[in-house]
Amino acid sequence: MSRDSKRIPSVVKNRQLVEKRRQQIIRGACDLFVRKGFHRTTTREIARECGLSIGTMYEYIQSKEDVLYLVCDHIHSELESRLKSALAETGSGREGLTKAIAQHFRVMAEMSDxxxxxxxxxxxxPGEAMSYVLKKEEEITSLFEExxxxxxxxxxxxxxPSVVKLMAHNIMVLGQMWxxxxxxxxxxxxxxEYTRHQTALLLNQCIHPKTGGK
Amino acid sequence: MSRDSKRIPSVVKNRQLVEKRRQQIIRGACDLFVRKGFHRTTTREIARECGLSIGTMYEYIQSKEDVLYLVCDHIHSELESRLKSALAETGSGREGLTKAIAQHFRVMAEMSDxxxxxxxxxxxxPGEAMSYVLKKEEEITSLFEExxxxxxxxxxxxxxPSVVKLMAHNIMVLGQMWxxxxxxxxxxxxxxEYTRHQTALLLNQCIHPKTGGK
Amino acid sequence: MSRDSKRIPSVVKNRQLVEKRRQQIIRGACDLFVRKGFHRTTTREIARECGLSIGTMYEYIQSKEDVLYLVCDHIHSELESRLKSALAETGSGREGLTKAIAQHFRVMAEMSDxxxxxxxxxxxxPGEAMSYVLKKEEEITSLFEExxxxxxxxxxxxxxPSVVKLMAHNIMVLGQMWxxxxxxxxxxxxxxEYTRHQTALLLNQCIHPKTGGK
Amino acid sequence: MSRDSKRIPSVVKNRQLVEKRRQQIIRGACDLFVRKGFHRTTTREIARECGLSIGTMYEYIQSKEDVLYLVCDHIHSELESRLKSALAETGSGREGLTKAIAQHFRVMAEMSDxxxxxxxxxxxxPGEAMSYVLKKEEEITSLFEExxxxxxxxxxxxxxPSVVKLMAHNIMVLGQMWxxxxxxxxxxxxxxEYTRHQTALLLNQCIHPKTGGK
DNA sequence: GATGAATGAGAATTCATTCAT
DNA sequence: TATGAATGAATTCTCATTCAT
Structure with a gap:
């Protein structure tokens, strides 16, 4: 799923194994980061949590920050994929937007942590990884723009037209706000209730001021 | 200003001095936390930045977390006071809201970091301090509710009526979003532009669909 | 060439293969040790450099120190063989010494690293290996003595007569000094120039003090 | 004595204390390095040996390599000072050289390890420190040149004239050779005996071949 | 009240070696 | 024979906090 974990070098060469072990690492680390935060979590805790020895874990990453990157990348990929598959079932136009918002909010709630x-x-x-993660965020936002x-x-x-992008960001943020x-x-x-109210408010905004709001 | 820094015990008893030194600490620490984050900032750096020796600094706090609390408390107080004084000049009703939003957004932009x-x-x-800080956030939100x-x-x-609180939260979040x-x-x-667009959208929501849409 | 690498046990029994693989190991390790020193070189690097997997490499050695021993032994053998073959072409007496010194210095320069x-x-x-290596050094020195x-x-x-051994050591050291x-x-x-000057100085010493120096 | 340990930054500001503690560190580390070598000695061992806690030790250095630098610098300074004071008592010319060589060899023997x-x-x-240490070595060599x-x-x-520098290096090396x-x-x-023989050989070289050899 | 040297538990990371395949 | 993933003890270095002066 997270195709770009390839960016992080690993000592172990077997691609399949790398993918499998990194999934372990992501799962364990994600839990811990959610519970204690990145800085309060030690590498030994991560290793223990994901059932690897500390040495083995380091065969699959280069630094603790790599784990954070793997986790962030995974979450974004998960968000994107869930949202995309949700939007696929969605009709278009006003009704589609309503469903999309509902799906988005549901995904946010499910992946709250x-x-x-x-x-x-x-x-x-670290800088580069952050840019990558932000780009991912922007891609997701653009789904709503579409x-x-x-x-x-x-x-x-x-x-x-000048507020389309803004509306997309607003929808993203109102979801995250939950x-x-x-x-x-x-x-x-x-x-x-939250979904119903926010949807109503948002749709209210999608009526051209001249005909609707005035 | 931050009346509640009293919660944090200090060895030094002279109230005035405590207040003065803590202002120093807040100023120095805030800069550093913004630049490097809380965990990446050391107590030594904080002491150096605010012109105190590490020993002296510890006469006015009990732990590094206390510094974070002082800083967060200070920022919230600052936000609250700026917003309150801005709202004081504000008329009421629709026009008042417009001004309030503008002030809020301006404050957010100024205190972005x-x-x-x-x-x-x-x-x-730590738990208690967090509750306190969240309470403060809620108080500020309720200003918009009013x-x-x-x-x-x-x-x-x-x-x-059921969306008044929600709208207040939305306004808060759309400001922070910047x-x-x-x-x-x-x-x-x-x-x-951001302010203008968001204000238009928000005001658009403050007209009951049924009656407003006409 | 290094007959005594037999001292080091290997899991693999095929003598020829052992010899071949150890040559690989020596070549790779020697380069690395020269560049980075023994302690800063990892076994993984050695394995990579000599084209073996880490597991395979350990079929032919028992520890990292064995590699150092193989390398040192190899270098000494190489030095000895080069010097011996150089000395073979050498006449005897004063003229022979002159040539021997030149050859020695040339070998030192070529194998500087x-x-x-x-x-x-x-x-x-480890102790025993060190003794062995030092014995080798003494053997080479005795070539000059002869x-x-x-x-x-x-x-x-x-x-x-009392300074013959000393002179032999001196010649060795003045070569290594380069x-x-x-x-x-x-x-x-x-x-x-270095060779010419040192040779002149050394020959100058090989004139009995009584008849020459006085 | 080692004026240039100033190059290494320390957290502690009190110059006197820094000098004192660094002497402790040098003493302890030197012993250990001699016994086990730099790489086989751990920072904790150094700290224990010199009676400091590991944390305290690191208030006076920045890295383990700093300790090596301090030690090397100290040894060179000691060598230089001993040799200089020995040479001060020395007459000039042939006799002076004889005494200087004897002193040099004695110092080498005393500081053998x-x-x-x-x-x-x-x-x-690290690169810069190495250059500095080599410069020191050259300075000492030039004492003999003089x-x-x-x-x-x-x-x-x-x-x-063309072999003066070479002779100086030779004297240095023959001392270290011990x-x-x-x-x-x-x-x-x-x-x-070693000193007597080497001195005789060296002095033998200090007679111009043409006039001396006759 | 102020100072800053001392402390040591704890953190991230490395790496020689093993062993199942 | 060859492979390379797994291991965990060992290592360097950091840093919040204390306390004697």
């Missing part, structure tokens, strides 16, 4: 992790630890990645564009084209959504404001939101709304 | 810092390091706070309520009361804003998505947004919009 | 290696890493050999003795016998060299002082000597003399 | 250490571990120094020049000037030594060939020489000569 992981999303939070990305938001808090991405800055700990949906909006299709809606505009088929006339079910009315939106000024994870990083859950301490407040969970007491106020269920995910369903 | 600090806001980012809070979002990335709050989770490193504005919305006033607007509803004076009839310039139409909003279902800081944590600046890597993408800065290339698309100036702060002024 | 290897000689340096021996001087810096011999102490890393030349001197022959010169004394044929009357072309005049030298007090390698371990090259950082200074290369700036002062070419190898030819 | 240290000299050996330098010869075997200098290559482990003695030779004085002898030539006052007519008690006859030596072609340390790195002691495994062979100790069985053949006492230090006194």
């Amino acid at each position: 992981d999303v939070l992790l990305i938001y808090q630890e991405t800055k700990s990645l 949906i909006l564009q299709r809606g505009i084209r088929d006339g079910t959504l009315t939106l000024d 994870t990083f404001r859950r301490w407040a939101l969970k007491g106020l709304y269920t995910l369903e | 600090d806001v980012l810092l809070i979002y990335q390091e709050t989770k490193s706070l 504005i919305l309520q006033r607007g509803i009361r004076d009839g310039t804003l139409t909003l279902d 800081t944590f998505r600046r890597w993408a947004l800065k290339g698309l919009y100036t702060l002024e | 290897d000689v340096l290696l021996i001087y810096q890493e011999t102490k890393s050999l 030349i001197l003795q022959r010169g004394i016998r044929d009357g072309t060299l005049t030298l007090d 390698t371990f002082r090259r950082w200074a000597l290369k700036g002062l003399y070419t190898l030819e | 240290d000299v050996l250490l330098i010869y075997q571990e200098t290559k482990s120094l 003695i030779l020049q004085r002898g030539i000037r006052d007519g008690t030594l006859t030596l072609d 340390t790195f060939r002691r495994w062979a020489l100790k069985g053949l000569y006492t230090l006194e």
Whole structure:
């Protein structure tokens, strides 16, 4: 899934094994990072958690930061794939957007911890890896941009061209918001209510000001 | 300003001195945390940056985490005070909301680094301190809730009661978004454009669909 | 050539193969040891350099120190054989000594890196291996002793018997000196000049003090 | 004594204390390096040997290599100072040279282990430090050059100008030879015999061949 | 109150060697 | 015979915190 874990060199040459072991590492490390954060997690803990000896683990990575990169990359890939497959089943236009938002919010809720992790630890990645991760984020955002564009084209959504990108970002953020404001939101709304309200508000914005809002 | 730094015990008893030294610590540490993150900053660096010896610094705090708490508390207080004083000049209702949003966004942009810092390091706070910081965040959010309520009361804003709190959170998040998505947004919009568009979208939501759409 | 690599046990029994593989190991390791020193070279690097897998390499040695021993032994054997074949062509007496010195210095210059290696890493050999290597050094030294003795016998060299061994050692060291002082000597003399001067000085010593020096 | 240990930064600022602690470190490390070599000695062993905690030791150095530098620098300084003070008492010309050689050999014998250490571990120094150490070696060598020049000037030594530098290097090396060939020489000569013979041989060289050899 | 030297537990990473295939 | 993945003890270095002066 995360095709680009190839970027990280490993001592072990067997590609299949590398992929398998890295999945182990990702699984173990992700749990720990979510629970304790990247810096509070030691490499020995990661090794223990994923059932490898410390030496073996280091045959598959070069540094602790590599583990963070693997984890972030994995989460983004997972997000992207889930969202893409969700959007595939989605119709177009206004109705499609409604479904897409619901799927997005559902994915965010399901991967709440992981999303939070990305938001808090991405800055700990070394420069190049960070750029890569941000690019991934932008790709995902553009999925929503496309949906909006299709809606505009088929006339079910009315939106000024200059705010299409902004709306896409807004949708992304309102989804993520469920994870990083859950301490407040969970007491106020269920995910369903949250989704319903936000969707209504967002759709409200997709009516051209002149005909709708004025 | 940060009345609650009193929570943190200090060896030194002279209240005034404690306050002065802690301001030094906050200033130095904040810079460093923004640049390198909490975990990558050492206590020695903090001491050097704020012009105290490491021993002296420890007369005014009990642990490195205390410094993070002081910094987070300071940033929240600063945010709150700036926003409050900005809102004081603000009229009420629809127009007031417009101004409030603009002020909020301006404050976010000005304190961009600090806001980012809070979002990335709050989770490193020990339990109690974190609750305190989150409470502060909720207080600030409720400032917007009040504005919305006033607007509803004076009839310039139409909003279902069940989404008032949600709208307040949304406004908060759309402001913060300028800081944590600046890597993408800065290339698309100036702060002024961003503010204008988001305000338009938000106001668009404050008209009840049924009556407003007409 | 290095008959005594037999001392080191190997899992593989085929004598020929053992000899072939060990030559590979020596070649690869020698390069690396010269470049990085024994301790800074890893067994993995040695294996890679000599085209064997790490597992295979360990079929032919028992420990990393064995590799050092093989290398040191090889270098000494090479030195001895080159010097011996050079001395074979050499006449006797004063003239023979002159040629022998020139050959010795030439060999030292050609094997500069290897000689340096021996001087810096011999102490890393385990006790027994070190004794063996030192014995080899003594054997080579005695080649010069013999030349001197022959010169004394044929009357072309005049030298007090008590300093014959010393002179032999001196000749050895002045040759090696070209390698371990090259950082200074290369700036002062070419190898030819160096050889000419040292030879003159040495021959000057081979005149009995009573008749010559007084 | 080793004025240039200033080159190595230390966390501790008190110059006097730094000097004192570094003397401790040098003493302990030197012993260990002589016994086991640089690479086989651990930082913890060094710390224990010199009576500091590992943490404290690292307040006075930046890396293990710094310790090697301190040790090498110390040995060179010691050599230089001993030799200089020995040479001060020395007359000039032929007789002066005789005494200088004796002093030099005595110092070499006394500091046998240290000299050996330098010869075997200098290559482990990082580039700049190595250059510095080699410069020191050259300075010491030039002390002998001066003695030779004085002898030539006052007519008690006859030596072609082109071999003066070479002779100086030879004297240096013949002294060091007592340390790195002691495994062979100790069985053949006492230090006194060794000194007497080598001195005779060297002085023999300081008579111009044409006039002397007749 | 201020200082800064001392401490040592703990962290990341390496690497010689083994052994199942 | 050949391979290379697995191992974990050992190593260097860091850093929050303390405490004697």
